Amino acid sequence: xxxxxxxxxxxxxxxxxxxxxxxxxxxxxxxxxxxxxxxxxxxxxxxxxxxxxxxxxxxxxxxxxxxxxxxxxxxxxxxxxxxxxxxxxxxxxxxxxxxxxxxxxxxxxxxxxxxxxxxxxxxxxxxxxxxxxxxxxxxxxxxxxxxxxxxxxxxxxxxxxxxxxxxxxxxxxxxxxxxxxxxxxxxxxxxxxxxxxxxxxxxxxxxxxxxxxxxxxxxxxxxxxxxxxxxxxxxxxxxxxxxxxxxxxxxxxxxxxxxxxxxxxxxxxxxxxxxxxxxxxxxxxxxxxxxxxxxxxxxxxxxxxxxxxxxxxxxxxxxxxxxxxxxxxxxxxxxxxxxxxxxxxx
DNA sequence: GTGAATGATTCCTG
DNA sequence: CAGGAATCATTCAC
Numbered sequence: 001x002x003x004x005x006x007x008x009x010x011x012x013x014x015x016x017x018x019x020x021x022x023x024x025x026x027x028x029x030x031x032x033x034x035x036x037x038x039x040x041x042x043x044x045x046x047x048x049x050x051x052x053x054x055x056x057x058x059x060x061x062x063x064x065x066x067x068x069x070x071x072x073x074x075x076x077x078x079x080x081x082x083x084x085x086x087x088x089x090x091x092x093x094x095x096x097x098x099x100x101x102x103x104x105x106x107x108x109x110x111x112x113x114x115x116x117x118x119x120x121x122x123x124x125x126x127x128x129x130x131x132x133x134x135x136x137x138x139x140x141x142x143x144x145x146x147x148x149x150x151x152x153x154x155x156x157x158x159x160x161x162x163x164x165x166x167x168x169x170x171x172x173x174x175x176x177x178x179x180x181x182x183x184x185x186x187x188x189x190x191x192x193x194x195x196x197x198x199x200x201x202x203x204x205x206x207x208x209x210x211x212x213x214x215x216x217x218x219x220x221x222x223x224x225x226x227x228x229x230x231x232x233x234x235x236x237x238x239x240x241x242x243x244x245x246x247x248x249x250x251x252x253x254x255x256x257x258x259x260x261x262x263x264x265x266x267x268x269x270x271x272x273x274x275x276x277x278x279x280x281x282x283x284x285x286x287x288x289x290x291x292x293x294x295x296x297x298x299x300x301x302x303x304x305x306x307x308x309x310x311x312x313x314x315x316x317x318x319x320x321x322x323x324x325x326x327x328x329x330x331x332x333x334x335x336x337x338x339x340x341x342x343x344x345x346x
Numbered sequence: 347g348t349g350a351a352t353g354a355t356t357c358c359t360g
Numbered sequence: 361c362a363g364g365a366a367t368c369a370t371t372c373a374c
Contacts, residue, residue: 236353236370244352259363280362281354288364289352 068187080190104208107215114222116157153222160218164211171207175200239282243272247282251290252304258287 111117182196239247250268251258260268265279272279290297 238352238371278353282352284363284365285353288366291364 064188077186077190081192081195084190085192085194101212104212104215107212107219110219110222111160111215114219115153116160116218116222156218156221160214163214167207167211167214171204174207175203178203239272239274239278243274246271247279247286248300248304249308251283251286252301253308255301258283258290 108117178199179196182191182199185191186196238244246268250260250264254260260279260283262276265276265283269276269279274282
């Protein structure tokens, strides 16, 4: 490395005329033009190169210092930088300022929506909350599942942030290292600040592609967790006996029009400790199954009708109709079972 | 293990 | 968008 300064210098004390290492023609000033002299010069230079390692560290440092102090150095440096800029780096310059990667934006948006990136939302996510709300079954079982989901999500979140931090730290360390290296090298070769900046942006681009991989795998993990959570929700739990009785009671006492209003559904949902959606499901299933096989439900219908009648009788004996169904087995709607002898199955 | 029962989901229709 | 119909998937009784 120190070869260059040595060859470039001739005016300072170091390597000046009279120095035994300098070519003959440089020492003489006028320069020899004969072939033998030239051969001699080359021989001296080769000799110089061969003996470079023999120089002491101090001597090398002194030469280096001399180079840096040379009055022409800044000008020469600038010229070389300019030439370099105009040739090699002009090709790369065109692809700077690229627009944000749509794939990266998608990943970022998803991580934000799932509550992995962005501000902490108590370990939960909007998606989880929505899923939990839709899942119905307001029981403790469901909330346990939900908290399990949240715990796993927060685990993913933690890993994501730890890794991200690691990458950022590594990126910063590497950038600093490269910048220092380039700055150091800029003393001996033409490296402009602009070029250093460019190198930094290249490093950042490389690291952001690694970050993208991290984001991608985090998204995959969230998707797997979510699908597992949703699968778990598919697990069916039978309603308890009391809830089924309440629903059946309503159904058979409104057999002519087994379509509970929104208010009625809400009321039933509250009584049965299930969601309105589950009430709707139950009535949907019940209507279709009843219609398909009235015979099978006959016994059940008779039982509930009798119970309703007893309830009504009790209520009336107490001078109140409060709990009796409003439209029991009246005209129209679904065919009634044999409890009403005049309205048999179609 | 098997089949019936049953809650949930999906697709279609008015 | 609510409800009907078909179907899926799980639970439960035997």
